[in-house]
Amino acid sequence: AQTVTQSQPEMSVQEAETVTLSCTYDTSESDYYLFWYKQPPSRQMILVIRQEAYKQQNATENRFSVNFQKAAKSFSLKISDSQLGDAAMYFCACRRTNFGNEKLTFGTGTRLTIIP
Amino acid sequence: DAGVIQSPRHEVTEMGQEVTLRCKPISGHDYLFWYRQTMMRGLELLIYFNNNVPIDDSGMPEDRFSAKMPNASFSTLKIQPSEPRDSAVYFCASSLTGFGNSPLHFGNGTRLTVT
Numbered sequence: 001a002q003t004v005t006q007s008q009p010e011m012s013v014q015e016a017e018t019v020t021l022s023c024t025y026d027t028s029e030s031d032y033y034l035f036w037y038k039q040p041p042s043r044q045m046i047l048v049i050r051q052e053a054y055k056q057q058n059a060t061e062n063r064f065s066v067n068f069q070k071a072a073k074s075f076s077l078k079i080s081d082s083q084l085g086d087a088a089m090y091f092c093a094c095r096r097t098n099f100g101n102e103k104l105t106f107g108t109g110t111r112l113t114i115i116p
Numbered sequence: 117d118a119g120v121i122q123s124p125r126h127e128v129t130e131m132g133q134e135v136t137l138r139c140k141p142i143s144g145h146d147y148l149f150w151y152r153q154t155m156m157r158g159l160e161l162l163i164y165f166n167n168n169v170p171i172d173d174s175g176m177p178e179d180r181f182s183a184k185m186p187n188a189s190f191s192t193l194k195i196q197p198s199e200p201r202d203s204a205v206y207f208c209a210s211s212l213t214g215f216g217n218s219p220l221h222f223g224n225g226t227r228l229t230v231t
Binding site: 031035043047091096097102104105106 | 211216221
């Protein structure tokens with residue numbers, strides 16, 4: 001079984017500042033994928049960024065980047081130049097690749113508040 | 117592409133009634149997932165399908181829940197009889213493949229309230 005842990009139920013950041021959301025995971029697989037999803041008040045689940053476990057280079061999508069530490073099983077999300085529209089719940093998730101285990105396992109989420 | 121389409125967006129029903137949630141996945145996607153989101157338990161996988169065949173239904177809470185996928189473009193999640201503890205947001209998601217780098221695309225969810 002795989003587990004995903006987000007230890008920060010809530011975070012806040014001043015607009016235009018940088019914030020890092022933490023995530024740790026546990027899996028026995030050597031190949032897997034990690035994701036961050038954003039859920040704004042509209043309830044929609046939006047993919048923010050993904051990381052392949054066998055790639056050492058950290059993924060980046062505009063203002064969003066990750067710090068992937070495979071040995072430590074850590075996958076944090078950094079949001080630079082925070083904007084009011086970044087306010088949302090953020091979920092870390094892990095997905096294996098072998099048949100019969102294609103589900104996405106989520107953490108409990110971090111609520112991010114942006115302070116104007 | 118219209119994305120994953122779920123209906124209804126909101127459902128309010130009385131305990132004991134049958135509830136049917138509907139989902140249309142993205143065309144061409146081979147995998148379809150049903151998740152439930154609650155404050156207490158977060159996002160839980162209920163069941164998922166590959167090419168219309170159920171692969172893992174171990175997350176279905178009990179026999180009151182059933183899911184079907186009669187064709188590649190439609191799935192239903194049925195609760196009969198419904199109970200107040202079933203109140204939650206139910207998400208449907210689809211992915212192109214089962215390979216790990218194929219992200220899940222979610223619908224807007226159905227908020228179910230059972231009184």
